[in-house]
Amino acid sequence: MNTTVTTTTISSKKPLTKQEIIASNVKLLIEQLEAGHSEALTSYLTAMSHFHNYSFGNVLEIARQMPTATRVAGFSAWKQLGRFVKAGSKGIRILAPIVGVRRKTDEEAAKTNPAYPNKPVLVGFRSAYVFDISQTDGVDLPEMREVHGDPGDSIDRLAAFLKSKGIQVVYTEKIAPALGMSYGGRIAILPGQSKAEELSTLVHETAHELLHKAERRTATTKTVRETEAEAVAFVVGKAVGLVTGSASADYIHLYHGNASLLAESLEVIQQTAAVILAALEPPIAAEDSVATEARERAEVAA
Incomplete structure (x- = not known):
């Protein structure tokens, strides 16, 4: 373009x-x-x-x-x-x-x-x-090492990472129509999603678990938290070869004229995505x- x-x-x-x-x-x-x-x-x-x-x-x-x-x-x-x-x-x-x-x-x-x-x-x-x-x-x-449209073992690796952090992952239809929910130490995923969607949703909720607790949760709005989590899912999805959409145009309104907020969010997005991507790599x-x-x-x- x-x-x-x-x-x-x-x-x-x-x-x-x-x-x-x-x-x-x-x-x-x-x-x-x-x-x-x-x-x-x-x-x-x-x-x-x-x-x-x-x-x-x-x-x-x-x-x-x-x-x-x-x-x-x-x-x-x-x-x-x-x-x-x-x-x-x-x-x-x-x-x-x-x-x-x-x-x-x-x-x-x-x-x-x-x-x-x-x-x-x-x-x-x-x-x-x-x-x-x-x-x-x-x-x-x-x-x-990339996965084109198929997350392969990435879901299992991310689940193992979450377990090591003491974060429980459950699959339940009770959260519908939401695809996923984060409860602070517990993630709920809606069953029936494609594997690519499931990984993206799990990454999104993992970002909430890693990013949005204690001081940072009270210091940010729900819009900021959701946008950060979605951006992490975008980055990780791209990195493992999944087909992802464009970043939301809501960024224009969310960060309008606020350089410090934009810089802070971009940095935590990068740091969080790096942690998750490291967890998705095979040990060797x-x-x-x-x-x-x-x-x-x-x-x-x-």
């Missing part, structure tokens, strides 16, 4: 801080939503489903600079995978951490074991560049994912 949107220019003279980049992208999203471009949020949520291990600020940057990106890595990481960045490709700028070493004070040194190393500390951030797989050529990569795949992500981050920081 062709749309005209307002863009926020990032100056190359003075590097922006992480918070400035987040604020800039949130402002851009609000401008797009206020102009009626609800697909802007859909684009962001779609990107989030691909990049749930990236920081909030970097997810925003990836979605803003290349909404169609599906798998990104640094130049060296692609080279190690047998692929090479095409000449003339424009990198996606993200923030990479700068890690230094905080030396112990004389007082600390006197109290600790001399063999204990100095602690690494976050000094700041620098610009780094990653490239989407569409910008590369080379050997074919293994297909990413989860270990491989962590190792791969650590390697790619090291390459970006190099």
